[in-house]
Amino acid sequence: xxxxxxxxxxxxxxxxxxxxxxxxxxxxxxxxxxxxxxxxxxxxxxxxxxxxxxxxxxxxxxxxxxxxxxxxxxxxxxxxxxxxxxxxxxxxxxxxxxxxxxxxxxxxxxxxxxxxxxxxxxxxxxxxxxxxxxxxxxxxxxxxxxxxxxxxxxxx
Numbered sequence: 001x002x003x004x005x006x007x008x009x010x011x012x013x014x015x016x017x018x019x020x021x022x023x024x025x026x027x028x029x030x031x032x033x034x035x036x037x038x039x040x041x042x043x044x045x046x047x048x049x050x051x052x053x054x055x056x057x058x059x060x061x062x063x064x065x066x067x068x069x070x071x072x073x074x075x076x077x078x079x080x081x082x083x084x085x086x087x088x089x090x091x092x093x094x095x096x097x098x099x100x101x102x103x104x105x106x107x108x109x110x111x112x113x114x115x116x117x118x119x120x121x122x123x124x125x126x127x128x129x130x131x132x133x134x135x136x137x138x139x140x141x142x143x144x145x146x147x148x149x150x151x152x153x154x155x156x
Contacts, residue, residue: 001096003120003144004038004105005113009062018081023058030152031059033114038134039156045118046101048073049092051080051108059107059132068120072099074099085115092116093139098121106131120144122149 004095006097023031043081048070050060056079074095078088088108096104106116113135120137121144127135137144 001101001139002042002103003092003096004042005116005135005137006034006059006063006105006107007110007113007131008051008053008059008107009133010101013052017051017132023053023054023055023062027131028058028062031062032066033155034132034134034150034154035063037150038063038111039066042103045070045103045105046094047071047099047103048105048107049079049095050075050106052077053080053109056107058084060071063093063105063107067089070105071101077108081109081112083108083112085112087117088112089116089119096139108131113126117146121146 004030008024010030011021011027012024015021039041046053046065050056078091092106110129111131116122127149131152135149138147
């Protein structure tokens with residue numbers, strides 16, 4: 001499985017709650033840049049898993065305009081910033097197996113994404129994800145390794 005972990009785009013801090021923060025214009029632009037970059041590597045995603053927070057939903061809206069409809073996409077409460085990374089990683093694996101997904105996109109938040117990388121790739125320190133940043137992890141059975149990590153400022 002190719003697992004693409006993506007952090008939401010840059011979000012405004014002007015909101016009633018953290019859950020309701022919206023993407024800034026820069027966040028939308030950087031997400032489009034990363035979507036174009038991803039489109040050069042993969043033509044479609046079999047499974048997309050997205051946080052219920054508004055900024056993650058808006059990031060998926062931007063990304064989805066660059067790809068065909070995935071076979072399945074789900075909103076998971078287990079992908080919020082304070083979620084348990086072990087549970088989140090296990091859920092991603094379980095859903096990928098259930099839907100026989102080879103190319104999986106997860107759109108979520110820091111610090112969860114960094115800790116998920118550590119859960120999936122044993123012995124790896126949790127990396128920092130830039131907003132709209134993406135990490136590719138190859139997962140085969142119980143083995144996984146980080147292939148690359150990209151951000152809008154280093155894809156050209």
